[in-house]
Amino acid sequence: MDEARARDVLAAAGVLPGSGRDARLLALGENAVFAVGDLVVKVGSDAELLERARRELRIAVWLAEAGVPAVRAAEAEAVLVEGHPVTVWHRLPEPVRPAEPRDLAGLLRLVHALPAPGFELPPRELLGGVERWLRLAGDAVDPADAAFLRERRDGFAAAAAALTPHLPPGPIHGDALTRNVHVGPDGPVLVDLETFSADLREHDLVVMALSRDRYGLPAEAYDSFADTYGWDVREWEGCPVLRGARETASCAWVAQHAQDNPQALAEFKRRVASLRDGDPTVRWYPF
Numbered sequence: 001m002d003e004a005r006a007r008d009v010l011a012a013a014g015v016l017p018g019s020g021r022d023a024r025l026l027a028l029g030e031n032a033v034f035a036v037g038d039l040v041v042k043v044g045s046d047a048e049l050l051e052r053a054r055r056e057l058r059i060a061v062w063l064a065e066a067g068v069p070a071v072r073a074a075e076a077e078a079v080l081v082e083g084h085p086v087t088v089w090h091r092l093p094e095p096v097r098p099a100e101p102r103d104l105a106g107l108l109r110l111v112h113a114l115p116a117p118g119f120e121l122p123p124r125e126l127l128g129g130v131e132r133w134l135r136l137a138g139d140a141v142d143p144a145d146a147a148f149l150r151e152r153r154d155g156f157a158a159a160a161a162a163l164t165p166h167l168p169p170g171p172i173h174g175d176a177l178t179r180n181v182h183v184g185p186d187g188p189v190l191v192d193l194e195t196f197s198a199d200l201r202e203h204d205l206v207v208m209a210l211s212r213d214r215y216g217l218p219a220e221a222y223d224s225f226a227d228t229y230g231w232d233v234r235e236w237e238g239c240p241v242l243r244g245a246r247e248t249a250s251c252a253w254v255a256q257h258a259q260d261n262p263q264a265l266a267e268f269k270r271r272v273a274s275l276r277d278g279d280p281t282v283r284w285y286p287f
Contacts, residue, residue, distance in 0.1 A: 001045040006032030009043050013081040044085035053078040053085040056194040062117045070190040099181035101225035103188040112201050114171050124197035127153045130252040137255035145272045156245035163238040167201040176204040205233035206242040214284045
């Protein structure tokens with residue numbers, strides 16, 4: 001889904017004043033995220049994401065009731081518009097500073113202390129999107145690379161299922177990155193709730209370990225994250241398995257943009273090559 005298509009869906013949804021043509025695009029990935037006035041609208045890339053959008057709204061209500069600082073829904077229901085799920089959210093105030101790893105750690109401590117909600121959270125299907133992302137890539141990526149990632153997916157899925165956790169399993173954010181934290185006047189707030197799951201808490205912690213190793217997060221910033229959370233997941237013997245699973249998913253995620261974006265294709269090739277070479281030191285770049 002490109003920006004033009006997302007704007008057409010936004011206009012057809014009729015959830016913003018006027019046509020919504022003046023809405024500002026905040027992000028474009030599996031969702032196109034637009035802002036206008038005091039509202040934010042998310043347009044999903046395809047109908048397969050409808051149930052996830054509905055669950056995200058339920059999660060927002062649950063977190064509000066639990067007192068966890070998180071983005072709040074402006075409309076209670078997700079609607080399907082021309083094959084795309086659409087949800088509406090309250091816009092957060094302008095950030096007072098960039099989010100830091102220790103901000104994320106503090107929010108994860110709150111989430112990881114929660115009991116299960118009154119509705120079912122799915123397991124963290126970290127590798128569940130791989131097939132969809134590779135399908136969206138079409139013939140833009142080498143079939144041999146796609147087959148390689150599918151083989152890695154199957155291997156890491158089996159290995160992850162056999163892990164013995166260090167922390168008690170329960171609710172997790174599922175995509176615990178600093179970009180999913182907004183620091184406003186009242187402090188850090190969690191955003192992008194669509195990957196909330198019930199699974200190993202270590203899933204949330206491996207993300208920042210991978211950021212340190214692959215994306216250039218400074219060691220002192222990672223240390224502040226581990227210190228604030230109270231434990232360093234790299235001490236856990238299962239860490240390499242979850243790291244490998246996330247690397248596989250992150251590589252396939254970029255593939256979905258390869259058809260229309262040469263930079264995405266170049267980054268996909270960089271990531272696949274580093275995985276084929278077994279080199280954990282090759283720098284990856286956020287996309």
